[in-house]
Amino acid sequence: NDPAHYLGKTVKARGEFSIYQLVTDGVLQPDPVAYACIIADAAACCAEGMEFVPEGDLTYPEDYPELGAEITVVGTFEWYEEDGCRYYRLGNASFVN
Secondary structure (H helix, E strand, O other): OOHHHHOOOEEEEEEEEEEEEEEEOOEEEEEEEEEEEEEEOOOOOOEEEEEEEEOOOOOOOOOOOOOOOEEEEEEEEEEEEEOOEEEEEEEEEEEOO
16 A cells, blocks of 8 residues: 555565466577465455566576465565556565564
8 A cells, every 4th residue: 555665674474385487489488587476365365466576686487386285475575666656575585484
């Protein structure tokens, strides 16, 4: 509701691990362009994705959970701009138990 209130703060998110991939000329590109924690609501009918940028030099898929695995990530809530639109994500994120 008020994302600016959380900017710069440490946020923890728990959900399902997912990746975003590009499709170019009808072909799914092999490398992920973004990572996300998909968070379902209490009724499990609606979900939101919280994009995150892992800290360190991780390699996909070796250093990541399996797609669909339950994860918890902790990072700094931040924004970035792409094509004139503002997006929010967790920066310097790490997986925690």
